[in-house]
Amino acid sequence: MQQIEEGTLILSQDNQQAELQAIVGAVRTLAANCQGNNIALLAVLRQLEELHREIRDGIFQASLPDNRQALYALLRDIESQGGWPYIERMRLQALFANWEAATQSNHIADETKTDVTKTLESHNGEVTIWD
Structure with a gap:
C-alpha cells in the first residue's frame, strides 16, 4: 500500500522492506560474482560507502526532526534497532x-x-606408510 504525503510517494513498511531485501540480494549476488577479484570487490565497497555518505548527508539530514517529540522517537528507534549505521x-x-x-x-x-x-x-x- 502506498501513501501520498506532501506530494511525495511513500512506500508502506512492507513494500519498503521487500524493496530493501531485493537490493541486499542484488548486492550479495554482485559480491559473490566478484569473488576472487579483489579490485572489483573493492569497487563494490567504495560504491556502498559513497551511497551511505550520499544518503546520510543529503536525504537523511534533510528529513531530520524539527521538534522534540520527533527527535526523541528517532533517537529511541536508533537505540532499539541497533544503533547508528556505520561502515567500517x-x-x-x-x-x-x-x-x-x-x-x-x-x-x-x-x-x-x-x-x-x-x-x-x-x-x-x-x-x-608408517603407523
Whole structure:
C-alpha cells in the first residue's frame, strides 16, 4: 500500500522492506560474482560507502526532526534497532596481517609439497606408510 504525503510517494513498511531485501540480494549476488577479484570487490565497497555518505548527508539530514517529540522517537528507534549505521573500513595493518598470514600458510603448504615430492623422488616413487 502506498501513501501520498506532501506530494511525495511513500512506500508502506512492507513494500519498503521487500524493496530493501531485493537490493541486499542484488548486492550479495554482485559480491559473490566478484569473488576472487579483489579490485572489483573493492569497487563494490567504495560504491556502498559513497551511497551511505550520499544518503546520510543529503536525504537523511534533510528529513531530520524539527521538534522534540520527533527527535526523541528517532533517537529511541536508533537505540532499539541497533544503533547508528556505520561502515567500517579495514585498516591497512589488518590487510597486511591477513596477507602475511595467507602468504605464510601458502609458503608452508608449498614447502610440505616440496618435501613430499623430494621424499617420493628419493624412494624412486615408492611410498612407505608408517603407523
